Amino acid sequence: MDEGQAVQGFAALAQETRLxxxxxxxxxxxxxxxxxAIGSSLGMQPSRTSFHLAQLERAGLIVSRRESRSVIYSASYAQLTSLIQFLMEDCCAGDPRIVSGCAPIIAKCAC
Amino acid sequence: MDEGQAVQGFAALAQETRLxxxxxxxxxxxxxxxxxAIGSSLGMQPSRTSFHLAQLERAGLIVSRRESRSVIYSASYAQLTSLIQFLMEDCCAGDPRIVSGCAPIIAKCAC
DNA sequence: TCAATTGTTCAAGGATGATTGAAATATGGA
DNA sequence: TCCATATTTCAATCATCCTTGAACAATTGA
Structure with missing residues (x-):
């Protein structure tokens, strides 16, 4: 993941509806x-739902597949993980006390 | 962390300079x-540096302290962790195969 | 106190993003 | 084919964000 993809990913999350x-x-x-179903769950009009789903998909955070008349969306867990790792990589200049880029580990570490 | 704080956190990261x-x-x-030093590292004017640092601090992602004439900024690792946990909590409806809200674990899990 | 250093605040501008309703597209069944 | 269902696209409007330069504030040393 490069910086541009990360910015796009965070931008996708930086909005109440999309989050x-x-x-x-x-x-x-x-x-x-x-x-x-997503739209009615959140009380949104179809065009608004579609707009935000498209933004999330463009950022790679979700993927879609068509099933008959419906379009099914699901989270891309791999992309979410990449986004988090991008944020945390090289934490504390690679201090050996920190085992990995995993945030919960960082929370317990010397940082 | 509530949804409003999370949106503010992600919005702070959704910008090339701030990221x-x-x-x-x-x-x-x-x-x-x-x-x-942050500003000159990234080739920014002071007002621009200050604007973005203020946004990051308002989101709670960084903290500042004054040392003589300088203002020293540092990352708030606890807040970064909270932000990530907010995103991943209840992943897969709490499927027991997933051990925690930690993204790298999710990447290896049944998701 | 005066001047130099270091950061912040402010207003104006140009750019980007969100919501709405209407129209268009895609799929499946009568 | 015709209609109903499901979703997307589009244009217009309104709101929000980023950058810049100039002025302001805080701190230190001469």
Whole structure:
């Protein structure tokens, strides 16, 4: 992941509606949720739902597949992980007390 | 961390300059870096540096302390961790195969 | 106190992003 | 084919964000 992708990823999360959509999909798991169901879950009009889903997908944070008339969206866990690792890599100049780029480990470490 | 704080946190990261500043501070470690040094590292004017540092601090992602004429900024590792945990909590509806909210673990898990 | 250093605040501008409703596209069944 | 369902695209409007330069504030040493 490069800086441009990371900015796009964080920008996708930097909006109330999209953050709610992503959390819904993170909770839903790999099977995903149809666009219409996402929209009605959050009380949104279809065009608004579609706009935000497109932004999240452009950022790579979610993926879609068509199933009959529905389009099913699901979280891209690998991309979410890359985004977090981008943020935390080289933490504390690679201090050996820090075992990995994993944030919860950082929380317990010498930082 | 609530949704509003999370949106503010991600918004702080959703900008090329601020992301570069935060990564610089994450790498620098707990001792931090003076505002002027941050600005000259990234080739920025003082007002621009100050604007972005203020946004990052308002989001709680960095903290500042004055040392003589300089203002030293450092990353708030605890807040960064909270932000990541907010994103990943309840992943896959709490599937027991997932041990914690830690993204690298999620990457290896049934998701 | 005066001057130099270091950062912050402010207003104006140009650019980017979100919401809405209407129209368009895609799919499946009668 | 025709219609209903499901979703996307588009243009217009409104709001928000970023940059710049100039002025302001805080600190230190001569």
């Amino acid at each position: 709610a959509v992503l959390k819904l999909l993170v909770k839903a798991g790999p099977e995903g949720v149809a666009a219409g | 570069a500043v935060l990564k610089l501070l994450v790498k620098a470690g707990p001792e931090g870096v003076a505002a002027g």
